[in-house]
Amino acid sequence: MEFEPPSPTYPSHMEEEKMRTSFLALGLATVATAAVAQDKPVLTVLTYDSFTAEWGPGPAVEKAFEATCACDLQFVAAGDGAALLSRIQMEGAASDADVVLGLDTNLTAAAAATGLFAPHGQTWKNTLPVAYDDATFLPYDWGWFAFVHDKAKLPQPPASFEDLAASDVKIVIQDPRSSTPGLGLLMWVKAAYGERAGEIWQGLADNVVTVTPGWSEAYGLFLEGEADMVLSYTTSPAYHLIAESDDSKAAAAFAEGHYLQVEVAGKLAATDQPELADAFLAFIGTDAFQSVIPTTNWMYPAVTPAAGLPAGFETLIQPATSLLLSSDEALAARDAALAEWQAALAR
Amino acid sequence: MASRAGAISVPWAAALAAALLAAMTLGTAGVVALRAGAALPTAADWAAVRFTLLQAALSAGLSCLLAVPVARALARRRFPLRGALITLMGAPFLLPVIVAILGLLAVFGRSGIVNDALALLGLPRITVYGLHGVVLAHVFLNLPLAVRMLLMGWQAIPAERFRLAQSLGLSPFAMLRHLEWPMLRATVPGAFVTIFTLCLASFAVALTLGGGPAATTVELAIYQALRFDFVPERAATLAVVQFLLCAGALAAGWGLLRDTGFGAGIGRRAELPAPPGWRRGVDVAAIGLAALFLLLPLSAVVLRGVAGLADLPQGTGPAALRSLAVAVGSTVLTTGAALALALAVARRAGGARLFDLAATLPLAASSLVIGTGLFLLLRPWAAPSDMAIPVTVAVNATLALPYAYRLLLPEARALHSDYDRLARALDLTPLARLRLVTLPRLARPLGFGAGITAALSTGDLGVITLFAGETDATLPLFIHGLMGAYRMEAAAGAALLLVLLSFGLFALFDGLGRHAAP
Structure with missing residues (x-):
């Protein structure tokens, strides 16, 4: 939609007038977009902020899917992965959303328990390093959690949690009560050590510089030199390598194996566009969607595209052991694991 | 006689402002509670209360x-650039939290200036955590x-x-x-x-x-x-x-x-x-x-931030514009409401204690509870993304009101005790009194309060996260998104832009107030 620009002959002192005009234009633009959108059926996908950002997968996915569906794909962003679940619970069956994209396996048990999701009915096979087959939730990408460090500043990173606990390496982690990576770390230690998890956390307590509310604060502190390592993903060094031509970062391989974060999508039972929703879920399994993921979401695609992974991904560590609790196990273990974590770190 | 009768009746503007504030704070918490009932606080909650x-x-x-x-x-003391220093020293209050933290860490953090200096002197490092x-x-x-x-x-x-x-x-x-x-x-x-x-x-x-x-x-x-x-x-x-x-x-x-x-x-x-x-x-x-x-x-x-200014993404401009709109909207609402409340409380009008309480309530409110309450309340009527900007304006106006009000109140009290009798003796009409006495005398705290409101609203990252759709991000939300996608340098650049914006608004309103003061 084009608009006439405000006349250039305005006297220069009429700043407010110009401002008012541009706000008006902004408002008109919104109305106009809504009007255009009415022509086609609308598929609404509820997802997290960073998916829809101009640098995220959203724009490319939208363009590719709209080329096939004769529909209007609209993303609605709702904070992070955990916030998505609370948004669905707040909206219940009244939600406008047809598909929810961005939950992870630590949240799917709670999401399924809401009864708001319908079986996806898809038959395409994923290439995850563990068997993951769920009737309700479809994986669209995944990553191994890992501690990322600077190779020059920490040439000999610890090779296991016990190694890390015995060292004086400083780490920054995320709070499992407010962030999905933080919860993932909790599950990682639980999956690797079971009964000994509390003991491991006590050993780690003096390595933890601080606990941040979310991933971005932790990663920011790490880049500012506040810690030697940060809890992130094995794919994080790929961002620095590919987007910044900086090969100084690496992820440390841990002998216990690495816990997986599997990000999933699900169809809401109350959708008014079931066919479009199914088409979108099928589209997730295609190269058009999957090839966008590695260099926008900086995760592994759920189905490796025919052309393979982008150059640079071959430099990343490949953990021999992948750990993943089933969503029911994760839900059952969560409260006790959280209590262990709190007791160990609340010095 | 008319003005005397006006003085003892309930001031309607203040009553309206107070009712809106109570609805925004207690009302939204009530909506959340109604939806769910209540649960007894746990031992961990009491520990949190103690630490808090x-x-x-x-x-x-x-x-x-x-x-x-x-x-x-x-x-x-009077010295060159005193006014500029006073204004500039107000800036930390206006910083988005994570930006302020990163700034502090550059000084007090593990690789900050203080620790580097200590290391040069051969002294042990300090930890800020x-x-x-x-x-x-x-x-x-x-x-x-x-x-x-x-x-x-x-x-x-x-x-x-x-x-x-x-x-x-x-x-x-x-x-x-x-x-x-x-x-x-x-x-x-x-x-x-x-x-x-x-x-x-x-x-x-x-x-x-x-x-x-x-x-x-x-x-x-x-x-x-x-x-x-x-x-x-x-x-x-x-x-x-x-x-x-x-x-x-x-x-x-x-x-x-x-x-x-x-x-x-x-x-x-x-x-x-x-x-x-x-x-x-x-x-x-x-x-x-x-x-x-x-x-x-x-x-x-x-x-x-300067390094990051070069590669700001396209979305920065529209996000900044939305933040400006939010700031101007909340400033108008807050300043008007704060003035009405402060004047009513200063002249001990009927309900003054309640007005004072209402004006202070937002300090106690959690923006997350307000946001959730509004979401539950408004969700049946409209799509969240359609309400994102108006709701953000309303919530920011509410949250900033206590500052504007607290700044006004002492001077409104002084104004009342010092000028009320004179104004009455001169039989000024309410409008003339507002124009000739109230606004000039209160220009300084009004301007400062408006500046703080504008700056806080520009930098707020609270309720918008609950409502924003695909295209409603304000600048703080946009920065949050950049940081969440490894783009720390661009985020630092956008944060600098945010600081300049909120500080510019603050300086503008504060300067207007100081300029208009007698």
């Missing part, structure tokens, strides 16, 4: 204590507010009183006792309570610098209950706990509040006595140290 109170009391106490020598020095780090950050964020509130107290003492004291040959100590102490008794409790309640709602600062789960605040527990576990009944209970804590603090503050009772001066802004000798040295040190403490981290923010 401890850090808030320390932060507010230290901020006020440090503000006294700084404000006093600023009140009585722990209760002291939380207090340090809260003092950094709130000292500017305390200084400005006290500075206004000093400036509100009519110059005639100081001149009289001088001609009576009062010693500096006697002057402190008879002039400055009563002023501090009237101003410090307000500043303390404001900062205390502000720190009660701390979440990211407390957790990030607190070093671990021992530094859990009530606000984090609310966040967890609402956003992560979705147990609204716990959130409602915790919101009630938060309200009670603030109510306690406010009740204590009321008990301590006194009127200064200086009476009116002729309104000339004369030089305060500036004692020479060692007192001059103390003042120089107070101003110098405060400036260093507040401006070093700020410079770090600027330096980090």
Whole structure:
């Protein structure tokens, strides 16, 4: 939609007038977009902020899917992965959303328990390093959690949690009560050590510089030199390598194996566009969607595209052991694991 | 007679503002509670309450204590760029939290200036993480507010009183006792309570610098209950706990509040006595140290940001424009409401106590609870993304109101006791009185309050996260998104832009107020 620009002959002192005009234009633009959108059926996908950002997968996915569906794909962003679940619970069956994209396996048990999701009915096979087959939730990408460090500043990173606990390496982690990576770390230690998890956390307590509310604060502190390592993903060094031509970062391989974060999508039972929703879920399994993921979401695609992974991904560590609790196990273990974590770190 | 009758009737503008505030705070918490009922607080919640109170009391106490020598020095010394320094020193209060934290860490962090200096001297490194780090950050964020509130107290003492004291040959100590102490008794409790309640709602600062789960605040527990576990009944209970804590603090503050009772001066802004000798040295040190403490981290923010300005993504401009619109909208709402409330309370109109309470409620409210309440309330009527900007304006206006109000109230009281009889004797119409007496006399706190509101609304990252759709991101949300996608440098650049915007708005309104003051 084009608009006439405000006349250039305005006297220069009429700043407010110009401002008012541009706000008006902004408002008109919104109305106009809504009007255009009415022509086609609308598929609404509820997802997290960073998916829809101009640098995220959203724009490319939208363009590719709209080329096939004769529909209007609209993303609605709702904070992070955990916030998505609370948004669905707040909206219940009244939600406008047809598909929810961005939950992870630590949240799917709670999401399924809401009864708001319908079986996806898809038959395409994923290439995850563990068997993951769920009737309700479809994986669209995944990553191994890992501690990322600077190779020059920490040439000999610890090779296991016990190694890390015995060292004086400083780490920054995320709070499992407010962030999905933080919860993932909790599950990682639980999956690797079971009964000994509390003991491991006590050993780690003096390595933890601080606990941040979310991933971005932790990663920011790490880049500012506040810690030697940060809890992130094995794919994080790929961002620095590919987007910044900086090969100084690496992820440390841990002998216990690495816990997986599997990000999933699900169809809401109350959708008014079931066919479009199914088409979108099928589209997730295609190269058009999957090839966008590695260099926008900086995760592994759920189905490796025919052309393979982008150059640079071959430099990343490949953990021999992948750990993943089933969503029911994760839900059952969560409260006790959280209590262990709190007791160990609340010095 | 008409004006007299108006004075004892209920002031409708103030009543409307108070009702809206109560709806935005208590009403939204009620909606959350109605939806879910309530749950008893757990042992972990009580631990969070203890930590919250401890850090808030320390932060507010230290901020006020440090503000006294700084404000006093600023009140009585004149030096080049004094006005610019006062304005600039207000900036930390306006920073988005994570930006402020990163700025502080550039100075006090593991690889910050202080530790580098200590290492050069062969001294052991200090760590900023722990209760002291939380207090340090809260003092950094709130000292500017305390200084400005006290500075206004000093400036509100009519110059005639100081001149009289001088001609009576009062010693500096006697002057402190008879002039400055009563002023501090009237101003410090307000500043303390404001900062205390502000720190009660701390979440990211407390957790990030607190070093671990021992530094859990009530606000984090609310966040967890609402956003992560979705147990609204716990959130409602915790919101009630938060309200009670603030109510306690406010009740204590009321008990301590006194009127200064200086009476009116002729309104000339004369030089305060500036004692020479060692007192001059103390003042120089107070101003110098405060400036260093507040401006070093700020410079770090600027330096980090300049590099990122080059590769700002396309979305930055529209996001900045939306933030500006939000800021201007909330400023208009807040300033009008704060003026109506402060005037009604100052002349002890019917319901004054209730108005005062309503104007203070938002300090105790959690923006997350307000947001969730509004979401539950409005969701059946409209799509969340259609309401994102109006709701953000309303919530920001609500949250900023206590500051604008607190800044206005002491001067509105002074205005009432000093000019009410004169205005009545002259039989001024309400409009003439507003134009000739009220607005000029209150221009300074009005401008400062509007500046703070505009800046806080520009930088707020709260309720917008609940409502924003695909294309409604404000600048803080946009920065959050950049940081969440590894783009720390671009985020630093956008944060610098945000700081410039909020600071520009602040300086604009504050300057207008100072310019319009007699």
